[in-house]
Amino acid sequence: MIIKNINHDASYHTEKIAVMFFPLEKLKFDGDDNVVIETKKENNLLSVRVKAYSRLLEKIYELKENDDVTHSLSILLYDTLSELTGYTLPWGILYGVRPARLMHSTVEKMGVDNAVKKFLSDKVEQKKIDLALSVMERENKIIALSRDNSFSLYVSIPFCPSRCSYCSFVSHSIANAKDLIAPYVELLCKELVHIGKIANDLGLRLESIYFGGGTPTTLSAEQLDILLSTIEGNFDLSTLREYTVEAGRPDTVTEAKLNALMSYNVSRISINPQTFNDDVLNAIGRRHTSAQTIDAYELARKVGFDNINMDFIAGLNTDTPESFKQSIDTAVSLAPESITVHNLALKSAAFLCTENEFFDLTERSNASKMVDYSYKAMIENGYNPYYMYRQSKSLGNLENVGYAKDGFDCLYNVFMMDETHTVLAAGAGAVTKLKNPQTAHIERIYNYKYPYEYLNNFDEVLSRKKGIIDFYSE
Ligand code: SF4
Structure with a gap:
């Protein structure tokens, strides 16, 4: 895809909007391509010209x-691309990753009614505006818990039993990284001791801990025990409100590991089905069944x-709205305290497709049906x-949403997404x-x-953690 911006300063926005319509197209800056977009300002006239395959x-x-x-110009480009593709974007011309936060700052600036009008003028669908308002209200209550000296702790365990086909995280399958795990845990403990000392010396107040990755329960019960006891021995946990460990892959969950987590007062875990359809699980490379998920739960x-x-x-891949x-x-019948619905992230890929495939909206519309159903349910x-x-x-320019029963919102998720307070992070990729x-x-x-870089450059x-002290001393 080529985007030519002529005589205006809105190129950052036009590029973002074009990518939302054509997420798999690689951006090029000259020559010719299947998609060529020209945006121009000439005196008081704005123009947008789009060629996509045979459509103009x-x-x-x-x-x-x-x-x-x-x-x-953003609206003109949006209208042109929408008419050309027959596709509307649920979040209109908004491309930011935190729409609820944007709603919050807009409401602070102009009040709720005008904020809603502003979102509508940005072509955001009414149901997404309602969603942003609901999330904003709920987030505000959690954000209010944080104090000036608050922080959260993130611990990265970048290992998984096998790699899922859609994975966009730094995660190594244990088949490839088995030998790295023991030295990794050893150095991670040293890093945690170091961070704990800095946090204590600075008088920081720990609000939440989150073990993510990867799949933290890829570690053995003994390794989890070592890490959790290191945290217990080196951080002041008296102010801790929430302690999460992701146990995402059910094929890593054992009674011994769960007991280890429980004995250190881990208060929240995540067991992630992704789907309860075994054929889909197989298609995405997760080597477990839905029955294993229910057993782990x-x-x-x-x-x-x-x-x-x-x-x-x-x-x-291969999932349908019905499945x-x-x-x-x-999931609803199992009644977990919270359910998070993600929308598949697309990876850019240079591939050839026909014009009909290019304009086929089936997958986007299926994703939209799924997200709508999950909201309703x-x-x-x-x-x-x-x-x-x-x-x-x-897929479909949709959002990822965490839903929870009253009293079970994940504090860390909100603190992290809102950038409410400092997050001290340990481990590879953190x-x-x-x-x-x-x-x-x-x-x-x-x-x-990557874990090997972390080990080799410990x-x-x-x-680098001295930067924490410097930051708080300024
Ligand atoms: S479980 Fe998560 S982190 Fe691990 S490979 Fe799958 S998507 Fe990636």
């Missing part, structure tokens, strides 16, 4: 007094977990949306985010991405 459409708009050029209940989340993905509906209905069964984010390229509560300024400290990992 051009629209012109005459700027009026007080019109904002970027907004007017029942085992967790038996061990005593009373706050369990389940993740699902709309739009998985997705059955998955959601099964969640509301009808007492789950409310409490956190939401979007990815830059996702990113520490330092937040100045007065100025809202954020600084990041990156750990090495001294550097520790020395």
Whole structure:
């Protein structure tokens, strides 16, 4: 896809909007391609010209007094692409990853009624506006819990039993990384000791802990025990409100591991079916069955977990709206405390397709049906949306939403998505985010991405943590 921006400063926006319509097209900057978009400002005239395969459409708009050029051009491009493809975007011209946060800042600036009008003028669907308002209200209550010296702790375990076909995380299958796990746990403990000392010296207040990855329960019960006891011995847990460990893959869940988590007061776990359709599980490379998911869930209940989340993905390869509906209905019948519905993230790929395939909207419309059904089923069964984010390229330009029964919203998810306070992060691929509560300024400290890099550069990992002290001393 080629985008030519002529005589205006809205190129960042036009590119983002074009990518939402054509998420799999690679951006090029010259030559010719199947999709060529030209946006232009000439005196008070805006024009958009789009060629997509054999389709061609051009629209012109005459700027009026007080019109904002970027907004007017964005809308003109949106209208042109929408008419040409026969497709509308649920979030209109909004491309940001945090629509509820945008709603929050817009409401603060102009009040609810005008914020709604603004979202409508950005072509956001009414049902998405309602969703953003609900999430905003719920998030605000959680954000209010945080204090100036609050922080959360993230621990990265970048290993999984096998790699799912849609995975976009840094995660190694244990078949490829078995030998790395023991040294990784050893150094991760050292990093946690180091971070714990810094947090204590700075007088920071720990609100939530989140073990993610990867699949943390890929570790053995003994390794989990070592990590959790390191945290217990090196952090002040007296203020801790929530302790989550993802046990995402049911094929990693054992009674011994669950008991280890329980003995350190882990308060929330996530067992992620993604789907209850075994054919779909097979198609996406998850080497477990839906029966194993239910067994793992029942085992967790038996061990005593009373706050369990389940993740699902709309739009998985070979899944259908009907089968997705059955998955959601099964989840509702199991009654976990929270259910998170993700929308499949698309990976860019250079591939050839026919014009008919290019304009085929079936998959997008199926994803939309799935997301709509999950919203309806969640509301009808007492789950409310409490956190939401979007990815830059996702099937149908839809959102990922966390739903929870009252009292079971995941605090960490909200703190992290809202960037409410500092997140100190340990492990490969982890990113520490330092937040100045007065100025809202954020600084990041990156750990090495892959486990072998983390192991080979561990001294550097520790020395970068000095940035935390520097940040709080400024
Ligand atoms: S379980 Fe999650 S992190 Fe692991 S491979 Fe699958 S998608 Fe990636």
